[in-house]
Amino acid sequence: MIHRHLGKVMAGAAVAVTATAIMIGVTLPGSASGEESPGGGPQGSAAEQGQAARQLPGVVESAPEQQKTGTGRDPLTDDEIKRAQTLAVSRDFRMSSEDVKGSQGPERLSTDLAELGPDEVGAADAPRRAEVTYYDYRDDTYVTKTVDLRGGKVTGTDTQRGVQPPPNRDEAREAARLLIADKLGKGLEKDFKDATGKTLTSPDQLTVTGFVYRAGEGNPGPASVQDCGEHRCVRLFTRVTNGPWIDTRQLVIDLSAHKVAELS
Known part of the structure; x- marks a missing residue:
């Protein structure tokens, strides 16, 4: 295991995490405990991967005609996913609404088959609905839209505050961009330079996975992260693409406020 401590490369026993990011040559765990939850990419079929191309302000795409549909509790088809999202x-x-980059339109998180009501379970012709979830950065709300796929309309909208599902891939990349641009990202830049000989300028040079960070009872954290929970905050597992991990877990990126804080 290779560690960086105060600008020097050291081998042997582990040393404490400092304000400088620490380069480690082992695979970090795939899950976190406490107030963190894993994320970094949308879930669902291939049609959900990545964000759809942004439309011009005020332009709303017509819903595509219904084509391939599932039956019963079959997973949503690609056509159903596209129809539900539109x-x-x-x-x-x-x-x-606003997405993570401040562009018009909410940040889409997931699209899943909706659960049936108690009186619908076992019905021969049970309704087929989708739930599409979003994060609206304009007012820090988690929004769920329920879509009747047969009827072609939204049948319910649920808006909640303080709910923080795992971040998607675009959110993790935006967190990395903010970290690179911040003075607290200098340790990450230095370790990247040492590992590759190149200058870190873009999230495209990294492989990142985001985990929600929430401050509150049992996890007070420093004053700089007290809004996390109401704000959308993440910590990152950061890796040089096809290279070593760089430990940035002591840094919290507030995507709502566009700022970076350090855990003491």
Whole structure:
């Protein structure tokens, strides 16, 4: 295991994490404990991977005609996912919301088959609905839209505050961008330079996985992260692409406020 401590490379026994990011040559665990939850990429079929191309302000795409559909509790088909995502974002919702980069329209997180009600279970012709979830950075709300796939309309909207599901891939990349641009990212830049001989300028040079960070009872944290929970905050597992891990877990990126803080 190779550790960086105060600018010097040291081998042997582990040393404490410092303000400088620590380069480690072992695979970090795939899960975190406490108030963290794993993320870094959308879940679902291939059609959900990545964010759809942003539309021009005020332009709402017509819902595609229903084509391939599943039966019963079959997973959503790619056509159903696309239809649900298009139906879920009305013009008003798009105009009044923001994604992680501050662009118009909410940040889409997931699209899943909705659960049936107690009186619908076992029905021969049970309804087929999708739930599309978003994070609206304009007012820090978690929004769930329920879409009737047969009827082609939104049948329910649930808006909650303080709910923080795992970040998607775009959110993890934006967190890395903010970290690279911040003075607290200098340790990451130095370790990247030592590992590759190149200058770190873009998240494209890293492989990152985001984990939600929440401050609160049982995890007070420093004053600089007290908004985390109401704000959308993440910690990153950061790796040089095809190279070593660089430990940035002592740093918290507040995506709502566009700032970086350090855990003491």
